[in-house]
Amino acid sequence: MKRAIAASxxxxxxxxxxxxxxxAGNRHAPAAIVNAQSSGESGKPVAGExxxxxxxxxxxxxxxxxxxxxxxxxxxxxxxxAGDEPDDKGVVRVSPARVQxxxxxxxxxxxxxxxxxxxxxxxxxxxxRAIHDVAPRFDGWIERLYVNATGDAVKKGQPLFTVYSPxxxxxxxxxAIARELQQRATDPAARASAEHLFAAGQExxxxxxxxxxxxxxxxxxxxxxxxxxxxxxxxxxxxxxxxKAGMTLFRIxxxxxVWVIADVxxxxxxxxxxxxxxxxxxxxxxxxxxxxxxxxxxxxxxxETRTTQVRFExxxxxxxLRPGMFVxxxxxxxxxxxxxxxxxxxxxxxxxxxxxxxxxxxxxxKPQPVETGLHSGELIEILKGxxxxxxxxxxxxxxxxxxxxxxxxxxxxxxPTPGQSxxxxxxxxxxGILDAxxxxxxxxxxxxxxxxxxxxPSMTMDFDMAIHGLTRGMAPGTxxxxxxxxxxxxxxxxxxxxxxxxxxx
Numbered sequence: 001m002k003r004a005i006a007a008s009x010x011x012x013x014x015x016x017x018x019x020x021x022x023x024a025g026n027r028h029a030p031a032a033i034v035n036a037q038s039s040g041e042s043g044k045p046v047a048g049e050x051x052x053x054x055x056x057x058x059x060x061x062x063x064x065x066x067x068x069x070x071x072x073x074x075x076x077x078x079x080x081x082a083g084d085e086p087d088d089k090g091v092v093r094v095s096p097a098r099v100q101x102x103x104x105x106x107x108x109x110x111x112x113x114x115x116x117x118x119x120x121x122x123x124x125x126x127x128x129r130a131i132h133d134v135a136p137r138f139d140g141w142i143e144r145l146y147v148n149a150t151g152d153a154v155k156k157g158q159p160l161f162t163v164y165s166p167x168x169x170x171x172x173x174x175x176a177i178a179r180e181l182q183q184r185a186t187d188p189a190a191r192a193s194a195e196h197l198f199a200a201g202q203e204x205x206x207x208x209x210x211x212x213x214x215x216x217x218x219x220x221x222x223x224x225x226x227x228x229x230x231x232x233x234x235x236x237x238x239x240x241x242x243x244k245a246g247m248t249l250f251r252i253x254x255x256x257x258v259w260v261i262a263d264v265x266x267x268x269x270x271x272x273x274x275x276x277x278x279x280x281x282x283x284x285x286x287x288x289x290x291x292x293x294x295x296x297x298x299x300x301x302x303x304e305t306r307t308t309q310v311r312f313e314x315x316x317x318x319x320x321l322r323p324g325m326f327v328x329x330x331x332x333x334x335x336x337x338x339x340x341x342x343x344x345x346x347x348x349x350x351x352x353x354x355x356x357x358x359x360x361x362x363x364x365x366k367p368q369p370v371e372t373g374l375h376s377g378e379l380i381e382i383l384k385g386x387x388x389x390x391x392x393x394x395x396x397x398x399x400x401x402x403x404x405x406x407x408x409x410x411x412x413x414x415x416p417t418p419g420q421s422x423x424x425x426x427x428x429x430x431x432g433i434l435d436a437x438x439x440x441x442x443x444x445x446x447x448x449x450x451x452x453x454x455x456x457p458s459m460t461m462d463f464d465m466a467i468h469g470l471t472r473g474m475a476p477g478t479x480x481x482x483x484x485x486x487x488x489x490x491x492x493x494x495x496x497x498x499x500x501x502x503x504x505x
Contacts, residue, residue: 052079105395111338114376118331122262130254140165154226169220175201230254262329263307271333281328346392357393475503
């Protein structure tokens with residue numbers, strides 16, 4: 001009887017357990033059915049949804065998967081969609097070992113204001129428009145000389161010399177006689193003759209640049225004065241000498257403004273424009289810089305020196321600037337507008353064209369033809385072929401050319417090998433906490449914040465150090481800002497690290 005009761009109780013327990021399982025299964029069945037329906041009955045993607053081509057390793061390792069998966073650190077593989085895969089047309093690849101051996105360096109194409117300067121040398125010269133000659137228009141003798149030496153400074157209106165001229169004396173006497181005849185003549189014909197004689201004498205004086213009319217002081221002598229203030233550049237006059245009409249006795253130069261005549265080489269002429277600013281340096285005044293603008297570009301070329309003269313004008317109110325002084329001229333031809341520039345070492349010039357190497361990810365380099373413009377110091381302007389933010393190779397680009405047969409890549413004769421990949425030296429920046437330092441292995445453990453450029457979430461991972469001692473003085477728990485590079489598949493090396501606060505326990 002007891003055995004029957006026990007069997008009956010056991011059967012009841014089994015039935016109760018089966019009932020509970022059935023109830024629980026029916027309770028969760030609707031949710032499972034809804035989930036199955038939401039993903040489509042046949043497993044096909046919903047209309048309008050992009051389908052990944054494959055999934056790539058989040059750490060840059062040469063590993064892909066046709067289905068979603070996680071790496072050894074628990075990070076999801078990154079989907080690559082149609083249109084997102086890199087364009088490998090003309091791209092060349094270099095192994096990570098060769099990239100490190102070559103010492104490849106890169107830089108960004110950036111918008112900058114170029115200080116494009118044309119340098120020239122020259123000298124100070126007299127303003128040709130401010131040279132005045134003193135030359136009497138009649139014959140005579142110099143009776144007295146007031147300025148006796150070349151180089152003397154004179155003021156406008158200052159007496160230079162006095163001339164006695166028989167022609168001048170006779171002309172003034174003719175004027176006096178003609179005037180007296182005009183007053184005394186009663187015959188109309190005689191009066192008309194006197195008027196003609198007087199007019200002829202006045203015309204002669206006018207041609208000689210002498211005052212008309214007679215009867216003033218000593219009309220036989222004439223004192224000549226300086227027409228402008230300046231220096232006596234040339235002097236032919238001597239006391240007592242006989243002079244002839246048209247002889248230049250004094251040449252006076254006004255030095256209130258001087259010219260700078262600079263020699264510019266033929267290859268720089270295209271960059272010159274009227275009105276461009278220039279900085280003038282003079283050896284006699286090393287602590288001073290004079291400012292001027294291009295006022296004239298001469299239309300001739302010196303065949304021996306292959307240079308053209310360019311003129312500037314400098315004010316000289318104090319007379320410090322002396323003609324003949326040696327000068328240096330820096331002409332600003334860049335302007336103030338920003339230009340797209342790259343380091344000059346990034347451009348490979350083969351004579352007929354110019355090419356740069358664009359650094360892509362995973363050790364890929366793409367040759368890109370460019371058009372260049374201004375060249376200023378270490379920078380060169382890119383007119384066509386690049387955009388701001390493109391990363392170009394600045395060091396070892398010729399070695400990459402030899403390593404990967406760049407010419408063949410340009411002509412598409414040698415397509416890149418499918419599946420070949422390597423990590424390019426691209427710098428990334430991040431912030432985090434220094435967890436531990438392994439001096440023996442020259443590595444650190446860092447908990448970093450998300451890194452969008454690599455699509456990494458916040459996590460703790462190990463980094464190698466580029467050089468020893470980067471973390472000297474930093475204790476575990478120190479907030480840091482660091483910069484690292486990918487130097488190989490899965491190999492990330494910190495190149496710079498800085499503490500941003502005190503260590504936290």
